[in-house]
Amino acid sequence: MATLSDVARRAGVSPATASRVINGSSKPVTDELRERVLAAVAELQYVPNAHAQLLARSHRSAVGVIVHDVSDPYFAEITRGLQRVATDQGRLLMICNSYRDPDRELEYVELLRGHQVAALILAGSGYHDDAFTRQLNEKLAAYEATGGRVAVIGRHEHSGDAVMPDNRAGGHLAGRELCELGHRAIGVVAGPRILTTTTDRLAGLRQALTEQGRELPERRIRYAEFDRDGGAEATARLLDADPGLTAIVALNDSMAIGALATLRARSLAVPQQVSVVGFDDMPIARDVTPALTTVRLPLVDMGVRAMSLVLGAGTPAPRVEVLPAELIRRDTAGPVPAQRRETADTVPRARRADAAS
Amino acid sequence: MATLSDVARRAGVSPATASRVINGSSKPVTDELRERVLAAVAELQYVPNAHAQLLARSHRSAVGVIVHDVSDPYFAEITRGLQRVATDQGRLLMICNSYRDPDRELEYVELLRGHQVAALILAGSGYHDDAFTRQLNEKLAAYEATGGRVAVIGRHEHSGDAVMPDNRAGGHLAGRELCELGHRAIGVVAGPRILTTTTDRLAGLRQALTEQGRELPERRIRYAEFDRDGGAEATARLLDADPGLTAIVALNDSMAIGALATLRARSLAVPQQVSVVGFDDMPIARDVTPALTTVRLPLVDMGVRAMSLVLGAGTPAPRVEVLPAELIRRDTAGPVPAQRRETADTVPRARRADAAS
């Protein structure tokens, strides 16, 4: 690789001058030398060594981002928001996928710190795991102690700046909607128990049911991976255990799509026999058939805000921005079927079996 | 940030010794010093400056990847394959989104070169743009001249290693299937004209129709963005111009989903009134209703191979691996409706209008 001094030598100038020309320094350089340098750069196809530059400059510019998986639409949307702000400010993003592995998350914090990022954004659910949380906070604190900025998206455990989707309110919205449609036998297709996102959404849902004088017994909840196959599988287990279900809440849209697949496979009409409500409103939600009723989170906006937080001026007190959830009514949630209007819980066993057939 | 000399000072050793301990150098260090260094590292929360390391080591390890958009399922799958191999070999990936902007692509080549990546992988369609292609090749050649490895995925223009999905054969597969189902009035919802992927798939499709004694006139093709909305819009234009269409080929699955949306909006039953064939077989294809008949490309495998090519031993002659396309029959393509069995081209105007209603 050609280096700066190669360029300088070829142009017959000092490395200092070459550097000034290349970086458009404020220090003036005569046109003649400038041209010679530029010509040398072109001839040698010179590209500055980014690492040497970063070492020489004190200025840190890149921003590190840790998500569970960029290719997951949830994170893809958040990332879009992050990118928008970063690009506007000429920042480079380093995006890392933790694939929901806490250890990998820890490793990436180190890695990004080593890469001298100016700020760090952790997006995605936290874990119910005290040991992990403590370790993470230690690392984050160490980073912040050296001037690094940190913001989290959708995580409680961090003490600094945070952007929080209102998962609990979203869960509540889904629950209330279904109650108002008359459903009583509601099953839940949930993500991993260890994720705070799962428990937050679940908590909101449970609260809504309780407010309506109903319950969400643990046997009506199935935990699985937060993806399509997890949703399909959890739905199957739910249905096997409780054929009388008239509604299913999936704790994200991918799982909802899996749920829809299982219902279709079992020839259960949606929403005539079983209603389904998803969560997140990812782009595909409107394109499945029937179009998915779901709880929308302002994903892009979450990204925008987190990045703004981290690139803007710091404040002594941590800022927490809670972004609201919104119910998007489409076609998968309908009134409870007539023959099941009574609560499945109180229906005699025999009739319940009937109703399921 | 704590530096290596901070660690060394605290441990009462030289930076050289500290470095040896931290990197597990082959040079032996007594246990006592080793412990002192490790203790200092922990106390100071020391993380080596990655840029300084990269500068000092001659060894280059990271691999640069340029895709159109990682959050697009097509690239997400390819990236999964790339990651798999990279992770196995302990390589870090730097992934950049060009958002189908040729200039940005050029910039990223420079950027990644500046970051001293050991190899470069360009995934995604090439452009019918000679000036761009020349520039790109120049940059790539300069990079290769300094020992960089390059592989492309799905691009013709590069003279080196390449992994090529058989887009043409895939187009052919889609065309033949539709012909065998009796369709004659086939419309195409195509991606941007400037992309070689579009033209390759189109060429295969056209060839299949020609072989069956049919034609693919330009008026039956609509070019739009390679996404859901592009597909929806192009389908609408196609239908407006030619209501007698009995089949639509979408040149990728996102567009196919858009096509499905438009057909649903117009109450045209799929596949009873109109058949649809997609391309790529992205994961969601099986979950839309009706499930999408499409042409599968081994996306993950494409990524795996490209990365293996680039990390394996170089060969004097460039290697081109062509990966086959496969037709996945699901539920969106069916036999041509009875009343339209004759070709739309030969049906009198009046009857064509009837048929469309």
Added chain:
DNA sequence: TCCCTGCGGGAAAGGGCTTTCTCTGCGGTA
């Protein structure tokens, strides 16, 4: 004419790390 100013350019000092080279001191052999 002399001095001061200011402009354009180069020399050189880092920035944080790796690695070669050098040095010290010890044990072992003749």
Added chain:
DNA sequence: TACCGCAGAGAAAGCCCTTTCCCGCAGGGA
């Protein structure tokens, strides 16, 4: 006892840039 060899540690030379500091020179004012 004298010498050799080697293990283990440190000194220092880079890696490739940026940027401060300094210098020479030309032009302008007194």
